[in-house]
Amino acid sequence: MQWKKPPFIANQWLRYGLLVGVVGYLVLGLNSIEVNWIRLWDGLPRGWAFVSGFLTPDFLSRGGDIWEGIVESLTMTLTSTVIGVLISVPIGVGAARNLAPTPVYLVCRSVIALSRSFQEVIIAILFVAMVGFGPLAGFLTLAFATIGFLAKLLAEDIEDIDESQAEAIRATGAGWLQLINYGIQPQVMPRLIGLSLYRLDINFRESAVIGIVGAGGIGATLNTAIDRYEYSSAAAILIIIIGFVLLAEYLSGFIRKKVQ
Amino acid sequence: MPIRDRDGSNIWQRRTSRQQWLSWFGWLLLVSLFIFCWRLMNENTLWMFVQDAPRQVIDITDRMTPPRWSYMERLWKPLWDTLNIATLGTLLGITMAVPVAFLAARNTTPSDRYVRPVAILVIVSSRSINSLIWALLLVSILGPGLLAGIIAIALRSIGFIGKLLYEAIEEIDHSQVEAVLATGASGSQVLDYAIVPQIMPAFAGISVFRWDINIRESTVLGLVGAGGIGLELSHSLNTLAWPQVSLIFIVILGTVVVSEWISARVRHAII
Amino acid sequence: MLTLKRLTKRYKTGDLALQEVTLDIPQGQVVGLIGPSGAGKSTLIRCINRLVEPTAGTVQLKELNLTSLSQTALRRARRHMGMIFQEYALVERLTVMENVLSGQLGYVSFWRSLLRRFPTPAVQQAFAVLDRVGLLDHVDKRADALSGGQRQRVGIARALLQNPDLLLVDEPTASLDPKTSRQIMRLITEICAERQLAAIINIHDVALAQLFVQRIIGLRQGQVVYDGAPDGLTAEVLTDIYGAEDWSATIRKEPVEEPPVAEEEEPLPEKKLAVAR
Incomplete structure (x- = not known):
């Protein structure tokens, strides 16, 4: 008697068709990468310079710029998260099927879709064009992105609640706001806090990026440092970012445990 | 326990007064931190520029429409x-x-x-x-x-x-x-x-x-x-x-x- | 006091859950509603406070025609109908006291409820009710820290804080062990007797129902097929409600005058708060 493991995809045609498709794509795709070997060879010492920059980070020679950038990033992060959360709560409630009437639901869902479709960088480009260079554009960008992220997850959370608890509150003759306050809020609050902290973390990381297009924050400093091949300064900035992210992760873990 | 005796009758509160104060204090801290950050962030903001934003929005939208469809082939x-x-x-x-x-x-x-x-x-x-x-x-x-x-x-x-x-x-x-x-x-x-x-x-x-x-x-x-x-x-x-x-x-x-x-x-x- | 006339519910899926149910329940009467799963028991009690909208027919509580009320008036009417749920349906992350006080939501303004500033009489009443169900020591525990029996007591306390005329009780003992089930049923019926409350209790356990209620209504496929005294449940009647089965073990042989008094679920401390009543 012979035994062979049954194939993952039972249909033979589909199996081989997929295989041919995948191999064909890989050949085509890999071929479309044009590698400039000479440029690559030139780059090797720079790559090495970056790696060694991590071992000898230079916090001082661009110290003033770095400090300014970090302060901008941090202030942008905090303000945009606070405002973003405040706005995303009503939108999230409005985007929950089980609470909102259909017109409100559709409006809120479109706001969320609009906010989620574009990268922060693209939104930042538009806001910079509107309000000029600087952290205000960054603040607007991050707040806008926060709304899409948080409102969507909040709405999904509200749709997933234990209906019987809400039903019990409804049966006492409670009004709509009381229903939210007693039946919904206690159920979604811990996760809302957790998500807000997570978004704080994301906003900080994004604040390092949108500076590249002029929306304030540490990104501009980083961009300059890399453009001038000052890898020790760039490494210093990256180390600071990683440090803050680690700190944020530790803090949010702590707070999440508290609110559970 | 947030039950207090007052005038011989029980008062129920969600939090003890200590918790209540701590909670208020936390909110106060968050609000003042927010205001502080907001002011620090906008030290160099040119509000003239910001006031101009609505006009800029109209201007950009105007220039963006209609999209140049022929560009698609590139x-x-x-x-x-x-x-x-x-x-x-x-x-x-x-x-x-x-x-x-x-x-x-x-x-x-x-x-x-x-x-x-x-x-x-x-x-x-x-x-x-x-x-x-x-x-x-x-x-x-x-x-x-x-x-x-x-x-x-x-x-x-x-x-x-x-x-x-x-x-x-x-x-x-x-x-x-x-x-x-x-x-x-x-x-x-x-x-x-x-x-x-x-x-x-x-x-x-x-x-x-x-x-x-x-x-x-x-x-x-x-x-x-x-x-x-x-x-x-x-x-x-x-x-x-x-x-x-x-x-x-x-x-x-x-x-x-x-x-x-x-x-x-x-x-x-x-x- | 509560009158249902030709109450009918057809769900959007086309399922006919209730067919022209007509009932009359006087004040202070405790009614057990039995029937197989899917017979429409839950739909019936939810149609009374319109958590489920009935398709046709009327529900009348005292002088009020519930089926014709606007949303606002319905909320006001719901205050007079306390509801007790199968899986307790407590808001698990709120404290026992907040859960009990949520029974007052129909009476207080949104701001009061948001700030948890309930009127003193309501709070006094909450303490009294918690004392009655034996939970005074658990006031500030979170609802999810309680045992099943304790949770259901909180559920009862919440319903009582509405100062209801009627209790709608949906499978109160389905998630409880036999002993706790009896204690909960006894508590509900005692409270109904104390306050002259009418109650409709959905229940699967026929023997338990016979032990505690004054009247049994049997529901099959949305229709009332039995309405009478608990002792009238013969093998034929049960077969009519549930279908053929050997019912000899279920039927109460001789009427028990008073259900045996069981000890408390757990020894309650003697200490009781001096509640000014």
Whole structure:
């Protein structure tokens, strides 16, 4: 008697068709990468310079710029998260099927879709064009992105609640706001806090990026440092970012445990 | 206990007065921190510029419409490049993330003391740094082009896939591992028969999810010279060709919607 | 006091859950509603406070026609109908006191409820009710820290804080062990007797129902097929309600005058708060 493991995809045609498709794509795709070997060879010492920059980070020679950038990033992060959360709560409630009437639901869902479709960088480009260079554009960008992220997850959370608890509150003759306050809020609050902290973390990381297009924050400093091949300064900035992210992760873990 | 005796009758409060004060104090702290940050942030804001914003909005919208549809024929190649950056970058990222995940998971790491912290550090560093920053670095090192984009996407994906995957590995049902161990299987056999089958659905889901995110991210990598449709966006922005910009936005939006749909379908099929 | 006339409910899926149910329940009467799963028991009690909208027919509580009320008036009417749920349906992350006080939501303004500043009489009443159900020591525990029986007591307390005329009780004992089930049923019927409350109790356990209620209504496929005294449940009647089965073990042989008094679920401390009543 012979035994062979049954194939993952039972249909033979589909199996081989997929295989041919995948191999064909890989050949085509890999071929479309044009590698400039000479440029690559030139780059090797720079790559090495970056790696060694991590071992000898230079916090001082661009110290003033770095400090300014970090302060901008941090202030942008905090303000945009606070405002973003405040706005995303009503939108999230409005985007929950089980609470909102259909017109409100559709409006809120479109706001969320609009906010989620574009990268922060693209939104930042538009806001910079509107309000000029600087952290205000960054603040607007991050707040806008926060709304899409948080409102969507909040709405999904509200749709997933234990209906019987809400039903019990409804049966006492409670009004709509009381229903939210007693039946919904206690159920979604811990996760809302957790998500807000997570978004704080994301906003900080994004604040390092949108500076590249002029929306304030540490990104501009980083961009300059890399453009001038000052890898020790760039490494210093990256180390600071990683440090803050680690700190944020530790803090949010702590707070999440508290609110559970 | 928040029950107080007052005039011989019981008063109920949600919190004790100490808790109440602490809570008020916390809110006060948050509000003042917010105001402080807001003022610090806007020290250099030119409010004249901001007041001008509505006019700017109208102006830009005016210039962006209608999109220059004929520009589309020059976008197919960059779009293909974007797709390649995302897909090949994801594949490269997966091949690097899987070993890191196994080294980082508490139940599969060879050494809790020495190897695990290194793997975790790799994951955290990769997660902390946005793919655009990786691209910025790599363009400066390797020169502009697709390769920098692919590696940037791969480096960022390590952290994402690695983190979710190692959490999935740590959550597996241990009794299945014990059952295979009891047959006298070796370490790699346990991996093959007890661990891999359990994490396979999670792994596939995570990879497709990351691919979807990578499509979004690769649309903007061109802004720093790492190829794809972002390169065209950068050119159009620099030449203030707003009708082209709006077309590129539409193309990006379409790509994102399609990739999200595909990823949702695939994940649905897996689960 | 409560009158249902030709109450009918057809769900959007086309399932006919209730067919022209007509009932009259006087003040202070405790009614047990029995029937197989899917017979429409839950739908019936939810149609009374319109958590489920009935398709046709009327519900009248005292002089009020509930089926014709506007949303606002319905909320006001719901205050007079306390509801007790199968899986307790407590808001698990709120404290026992907040859960009990949520029974007052129909009476207080949104701002008062948001700030948890309930009127003193309501709070006094909450203490009294918690004392009655034996939970005074658990006031500030979170609802999810309680045992099943304790949770259901909180559920009862919440319903009582509405100062209801009627209790709608949906499978109060389905998630409880036999002993706790009896204690909960006894508590509900005692309270109904004390306050002259009418109650409709959905219940699966026929023997338990016979032990405690004054009247049994049997429901099958949305229709009333039995309405009478608990002792009238013969094998034929049960077969009519549930279908053929050997019912000899279920039927109460001789009427028990008073259910045996069981000890408390757990020894309650003697200490009781001096509640000014």
